Amino acid sequence: MTIDPTSWIAAAGALAAVIALILLVGRLARRAGLAPQSGARLRVEETVALDTRRRLVLVRCDGRSLLLLTGGTQDQVVGWLPEGGA
DSSP: OOOOHHHHHHHHHHHHHHHHHHHHHHHHHHHHTOSOOTTSSEEEEEEEEOSSSOEEEEEEETTEEEEEEESSSSOEEEEEOOTTOO
């Protein structure tokens, strides 16, 4: 049983059209506020290298700033910064 090459091309075109529609609907849903925005609650604001292994990372979470020390034997929370301090 052989399948005509035009059938393969038609199937690939239909698949591409369906994927394009899914991406378009997702983008429209995000713009309309129906889908959650990625990174809306958590984002990295700044990173400072202390040495070759350790870094200080300023993270913004729900409108508050958090200072993290990463890269040593274990990561540590340095502390939450006061409101309006960052």
